[in-house]
Amino acid sequence: MTDAIAVEARDVVLSFGQTPALRGASLSVTRGEILAIMGPSGSGKSTLLHCLAGILVPASGEIHVDGRRIDTLSETARSALRRDRFGFVFQFGQLVPELTAEENIALPLLLGGARRTAALAEARTWFEPLGLDGLERRRSGELSGGQAQRIALARGLVAGPEILFADEPTGSLDSLTGEQIMELLVTAARERGTTVIVVTHEARVAAYADREIIVRDGRVTSLVPERIGS
Numbered sequence: 589m590t591d592a593i594a595v596e597a598r599d600v601v602l603s604f605g606q607t608p609a610l611r612g613a614s615l616s617v618t619r620g621e622i623l624a625i626m627g628p629s630g631s632g633k634s635t636l637l638h639c640l641a642g643i644l645v646p647a648s649g650e651i652h653v654d655g656r657r658i659d660t661l662s663e664t665a666r667s668a669l670r671r672d673r674f675g676f677v678f679q680f681g682q683l684v685p686e687l688t689a690e691e692n693i694a695l696p697l698l699l700g701g702a703r704r705t706a707a708l709a710e711a712r713t714w715f716e717p718l719g720l721d722g723l724e725r726r727r728s729g730e731l732s733g734g735q736a737q738r739i740a741l742a743r744g745l746v747a748g749p750e751i752l753f754a755d756e757p758t759g760s761l762d763s764l765t766g767e768q769i770m771e772l773l774v775t776a777a778r779e780r781g782t783t784v785i786v787v788t789h790e791a792r793v794a795a796y797a798d799r800e801i802i803v804r805d806g807r808v809t810s811l812v813p814e815r816i817g818s
């Protein structure tokens with residue numbers, strides 16, 4: 589791990605109509621770091637994550653990835669960046685219901701141009717380590733919440749993203765299942781040197797991160813000192 593900055597937000601402002609969501613949010617995340625974004629409901633956590641990931645474009649301020657400004661890129665260039673270099677895990681998994689579990693995991697590889705046979709073969713390698721053996725052909729409606737979320741996690745990591753963005757990845761799960769998901773996420777990310785930015789309102793989820801920040805009223809208001817030995 590180097591101290592190079594992977595993602596940076598500088599004074600980001602964004603409103604939804606009359607509702608201000610971000611009012612000058614700044615933060616930087618170093619490469620390989622696991623950062624938790626915490627804060628009250630409605631404080632702007634998801635909006636900040638979406639700006640960092642190039643999904644939303646701030647009204648003012650800047651977003652940099654590996655030192656390159658991304659908020660001024662075209663929508664096409666931003667979506668290529670998301671496809672090629674970022675992974676995503678959302679609350680409730682958001683699997684494609686028409687696809688099987690293995691097809692859901694293979695999706696980022698297929699979108700990146702991999703052949704179907706190779707993509708499915710790679711996807712199948714994720715089932716055993718995640719304790720999902722035998723579920724390859726199930727559709728999302730036939731999976732438990734914890735199983736679906738593990739599939740979503742594998743889908744977020746399968747293409748080897750540099751940065752994984754996770755928005756309440758354990759939000760719909762009971763605490764034990766949620767902790768298992770976080771353990772899997774952190775282990776997989778550390779093995780690969782993936783930078784992880786995870787939005788959560790749960791302190792026990794944030795405890796898996798190297799560092800926590802708190803968003804309040806659209807600003808990053810407090811930086812919690814780095815944990816030792818986590």
Ligand SMILES: Nc1ncnc2c1ncn2[C@@H]1O[C@H](COP(=O)(O)OP(=O)(O)OP(=O)(O)O)[C@@H](O)[C@H]1O
Nearest residue numbers: 604607608609628629630631632633634635636789
């Ligand atoms: N698509 C949208 N349209 C209108 N307002 C929105 C939209 N998305 C978010 N907001 C508003 O922007 C503010 C920040 O929302 P955001 O979802 O970023 O907060 P959050 O901290 O992630 O909340 P939570 O913890 O409840 O998910 C809130 O006031 C919210 O109501």
